[in-house]
Amino acid sequence: MRDYSHESVEKKWQDIWEEKQAFKAHQDYSKPKYYPLVEFPYPSGQGLHVGHPRPYTALDIVARKRRMEGYNVLFAIGWDAFGLPTENYAIKNKIHPAIVTEQNIARFKAQCKSIGFSFDWSREINTTDPNYYKWTQWIFIQLFKHGLAYKKEMDINWCTSCKVGLANEEVVNGVCERCGSPVVKRAKSQWMLKITEYAERLIDDLDDLDYIERVKIQQKNWIGKSVGMEIDFKTTTGEVLRVYTTRPDTIYGATYMVVSPEHPMIDERKDVITNMDAIEAYREQARLKSDFERTELNKDKTGVPIEGVWAINPVTEARIPIWISDYVLMSYGTGAIMAVPGHDTRDWEFAKVFDLPIIEVVAGGDVEKEAFTDIADGVLINSPLIDGLKVADAKAVISKYLEEKGLGTPKVNFKLRDWVFSRQRYWGEPIPLVSCPECGWVALPEESLPLKLPEVSSYEPTDNGESPLAAMTDWIETTCPKCGGPAHRETDTMPQWAGSSWYFLRYCDPHNDETFASKEALEYWMPVDWYNGGMEHTTLHLLYSRFWHKFLFDIGAVNTKEPYQKRTSHGMILGENGEKMSKSRGNVVNPDDIVSAYGADTLRVYEMFIGDFEKSVPWSDSSVKGCRRFLERVWSLVDDVNAEEAVSPEFERDIHKAIKKVTEDYETLKFNTAIATLMALLNQYKKAEKITHGDIRYMLLLLNPVAPHITEEIWEMLGFEGMVCEQSWPAYDPEKAKDDVIEMAVQINGKVRATITIEVDSDLDAAREKAMAEEKVQQFTAGKKIVKEIYVPGKIYNIVVKG
């Protein structure tokens, strides 16, 4: 037998697969389909990270198994290539981002190929390709035409020194990542997408999806539906302050109000407010704070009372003060709250700091010590209309009362905010709209798409907060598609999320230039059957793409209301020291090094064997060696074969058990135990005197999805026909996979004292007879009274004794 040389074996089979187009998804729509999906990577300058192959190998295993099970499988990859790091690299090195992108993609592609993923490379896509972003722009235009895109003044992070807008990521602890200068908020008119219009459906439709529970929970909490009321508070100066609350039952305990520093009533009533100086100073402070500071450092409540105006509690008619504080956000509810310090923790803290009155209106706690927020058992007090009622009933009664009196209306609110869709950047999809003095914002005609990114001399954001495109007068100045008059283009670009919100649709039909994907292709392939990705994408990417898909469904462009039927998530791979891999920590492992030293199959086996797929796990070089050792032992089986027969009788049961276990484990993310099963089976083989072709055949079939190269090579060496990847997935006989004789533990008072070998379906009498024959059992039961016997066939025999 020759040595196992991974370089030549892996290259050989990669070439054969490519030549034979072994993994191409077929246009034959009569076969059953399967569509597994992995998150396409951002092609960074660092190249592939060892974190990438974990999810990719996992779904590659599923894809390969499905092909062997007779499915037409669509498994594709592409590049999510717009984005900040490339752009910043381009600025720094004065290279066009398109060139940087091209280089990075070439590297990523070569790396993916070297690991042997069974992608259908003919479907590769790239979000920065005009033939791709043409359709991203087309979708945006549909959103715009259906009223789901609108302009709004929104704050951007503004670096006071660089004089550019910054992404959240570029703001570190309130200062600019690059120059360390303070970052402030600055209002800018931006395009927004009304994802909130889909909030209810984005929650409800989760019920029918096969997402892992923590993804569902996290999405639901992020969307944050709450059922409450908007209630109007009159003020002493005649206007109305509207608040949102989920606890209208506590209204008798509303002893003051708080509005956010940005609340419009402040400017509107400048004339009657007597302490505008103090208010302005507080607002300025709030403005200087980044979101991070406002939330993180603001553990102690701060605020300023508005003097000159009071609110009237609509049920008690009491005159109560109005404060401003940054713990109330303009972006949620109405930007104003009725503060009930007795029964809301934040209000309670605020009241304690500023010595505001606390009235107990729900009995059961001690409001002098802390806010009482238990809504299950509380009973209302000090609330004439609802005294003695439980919280839930009190809510219903007071809501009805307030509604009838015209003081309030029931209202559902969501935490979810609309999606800020504008970026003041160059390396993104141009927004295909023009602003016409006569017609307002007008979409470009669809047949004129793509609107390509123009060549600019500098990619640096401009010092007035505009995108680099804003400096290109000849590009900006255009004519209105509607009236033909002079107009100018939108100069902001789309966020990186845009291209990734629909890429799985393009995989279905990637070369179509009539439409983003043909109806037939979509009807056949969609929905994605299994989408695996990182938890960090749960609330943004996953939600955004569900939103876009639902919209496309509503306009009849796609045939399913959800894009992904199943969603799972993998854990991160950490450095050997247990910390997150990063350049600065110096603990980064490059997959190329593993592939060249041990081979792609070793890398694949290792990443699947390393631990629970769903959990984070530290890298370990010595464990990699163990996986290489396993493959070498598999390789050495070639020499051990000493019979032509099918399966050795002594292995029949083991093989059927292994097929069952591995088949199930590949479906349930338990790749580690699947591989452990194969290792154990191999150990059996190595110990055996006789080992046949048939025995090894099963090992190769089961191991092939994880280690595709070496298994093909051994298959060929042993003279089997065709390729492993063309074979049928082995079936197991449930009867043969079952043990009929087992080792059963015999316990005395819950402690194991002996084991007996017994037929699975034996009854208590048979078990007792065998157990009592054991010396240990006799010893521990001698002279004692048997009070109880628990016998669970196939599991346990426990004797409870006394005395």
Place this chain on the structure above:
RNA sequence: GCGGGCGUGGCGGAAUUGGCAGACGCGCUAGACUUAGGAUCUAGUGUCUAACGACGUGGGAGUUCGAGUCUCUUCGCCCGCACCA
């Protein structure tokens, strides 16, 4: 602060979901082969104990014939975040 998750040998992790805790792998120990071993093979390897045996899944309590698994409580760690009224 809010939301989500995790604590099992020296290490990564198993445990049919309430039934022999530690599968499989790493590491380690001893031996074999060898000029050599950081290659390979064989055996051993949770802790305490000379042994019988006892103890053991972050800590404490509880339910149960039986708890890593269920309940309560407490401590610690990780991830995400937009103080969401």
